[in-house]
Amino acid sequence: MDSSATPFEDAKPGQDSLAEWLAAQPNLAPELGAVVTSLIEPLEAFAAVKSLVSGRYVYGSPGLSALFGREHWVGCSDSDLMRADEVIGMRRVEQAVMAQRTQVVSEHRLDLAGRRREFTVSRAPLGAEHILSVWRERTEERHRESHLQRALQQIEQQQKTIEQIRRELQQGSGRDDMSGLYLRAQFDDQLLREIDLSTREHREFALVIIALDPLPTSAQALGEEADHRLLEGMGRMLRANTRAMDAACRIGERRFAVLLSGVGLATAHARMEQLRRQCTAQIIVLNGVDMGLSISMGVSSFPHTASKQDELLSASESAVQEAQRRGGNQVVLASIPFVS
The missing domain is CATH 3.30.70.270 (Reverse transcriptase/Diguanylate cyclase domain)
Incomplete structure (x- = not known):
């Protein structure tokens, strides 16, 4: 075996982005979510994936459980977690993300456990039916x-x-x-x-x-x-x-x-x-x-x-x-x- 070989395919012509390279590595898919979570949570940021078909979260960083005060919050919709006016703000941004097919950064103020908290949320489309969001709390900073x-x-x-x-x-x-x-x-x-x-x-x-x-x-x-x-x-x-x-x-x-x-x-x-x-x-x-x-x-x-x-x-x-x-x-x- 060639000692210089890697477990993944080498980059091919036309693979100009990280997304293209990852798409060519089928063995990485099962590990990707855990790796992303392990990288961003030390930065006090949390990742979540929402299905646009059901309107429910299908994945979330462990830190979001503490944020929403629910041990098992994956499977919930925004309506289960937030006030009606806050839900409307979330949906408006998600619609912009899917319409523009690009990353959108927005600010949100949420009432959680009786406390007003502020977040910066970055969203990007994940395929045709999901949105990946990365949350970062800014309450103390503000x-x-x-x-x-x-x-x-x-x-x-x-x-x-x-x-x-x-x-x-x-x-x-x-x-x-x-x-x-x-x-x-x-x-x-x-x-x-x-x-x-x-x-x-x-x-x-x-x-x-x-x-x-x-x-x-x-x-x-x-x-x-x-x-x-x-x-x-x-x-x-x-x-x-x-x-x-x-x-x-x-x-x-x-x-x-x-x-x-x-x-x-x-x-x-x-x-x-x-x-x-x-x-x-x-x-x-x-x-x-x-x-x-x-x-x-x-x-x-x-x-x-x-x-x-x-x-x-x-x-x-x-x-x-x-x-x-x-x-x-x-x-x-x-x-x-x-x-x-």
């Missing part, structure tokens, strides 16, 4: 989704309240309305003072340019209000993660800058990496959608990267652009020029 939505709504309301209080407190302070941070004019003055102080005292400081990354696809349709919410969130993060001696400012539509007084390049990178991770973990909600907070950062230092205002800004801007080019959500250090 409950978790509902709880998450309520939690997000509470967070969104809290964030709105906090920002309203902040705006009322800072009216007339000369700060940016959206972020609550200093504006570009104050930043330029502070940068010049920091350069002068560091030059006189022979110490270093770091300049960080921060750019908001583009919104995720799920939030792009939320419009201008989404940008406002991100600006508010970024302001909260920078106010919470900078010292009194530092300066955090909004310098553009989606740009921020931070001056880290007396801090070297390595320390600045470590602090900004920590800030990036905290921003990634933030929940910023609008209309029930968590937009997240992804940022790109470019870090330069005085006097190692540059010793002039415009050169320092340019170095940080080039670094933040490189972070965005790499896909965003990164901290990039500005290059230090080599002096021969």
Whole structure:
């Protein structure tokens, strides 16, 4: 006997699908049902076969016995197991399956043992007189989704309240309305003072340019209000993660800058990496959608990267652009020029 032979026929030309291959293996038919059941039940899914002639189930996974609360439910019809309105929904989908001769996935809510339960059911025709259905319960998953939505709504309301209080407190302070941070004019003055102080005292400081990354696809349709919410969130993060001696400012539509007084390049990178991770973990909600907070950062230092205002800004801007080019959500250090 050829040692490479198998108990089944080899695939033949024209057998392009699994169904065609199985049809050519008569020895597999008795085992197929048990194999399908053993594969899908660990995934918390259950299979059933219904006869369209009698309207009764002729096969079902063992797990469906517990689902319907009947030890011997094979032989029952939907009318024996469900309410009349639920039966109508089942029949409507089955008619679509047989008419289209294709797989149809539908959602069903059933009252079983006094409890409302939700299922995703995939159906496919099995010959001319049977339908194969695969059931998967989604009740707990939907409950978790509902709880998450309520939690997000509470967070969104809290964030709105906090920002309203902040705006009322800072009216007339000369700060940016959206972020609550200093504006570009104050930043330029502070940068010049920091350069002068560091030059006189022979110490270093770091300049960080921060750019908001583009919104995720799920939030792009939320419009201008989404940008406002991100600006508010970024302001909260920078106010919470900078010292009194530092300066955090909004310098553009989606740009921020931070001056880290007396801090070297390595320390600045470590602090900004920590800030990036905290921003990634933030929940910023609008209309029930968590937009997240992804940022790109470019870090330069005085006097190692540059010793002039415009050169320092340019170095940080080039670094933040490189972070965005790499896909965003990164901290990039500005290059230090080599002096021969």
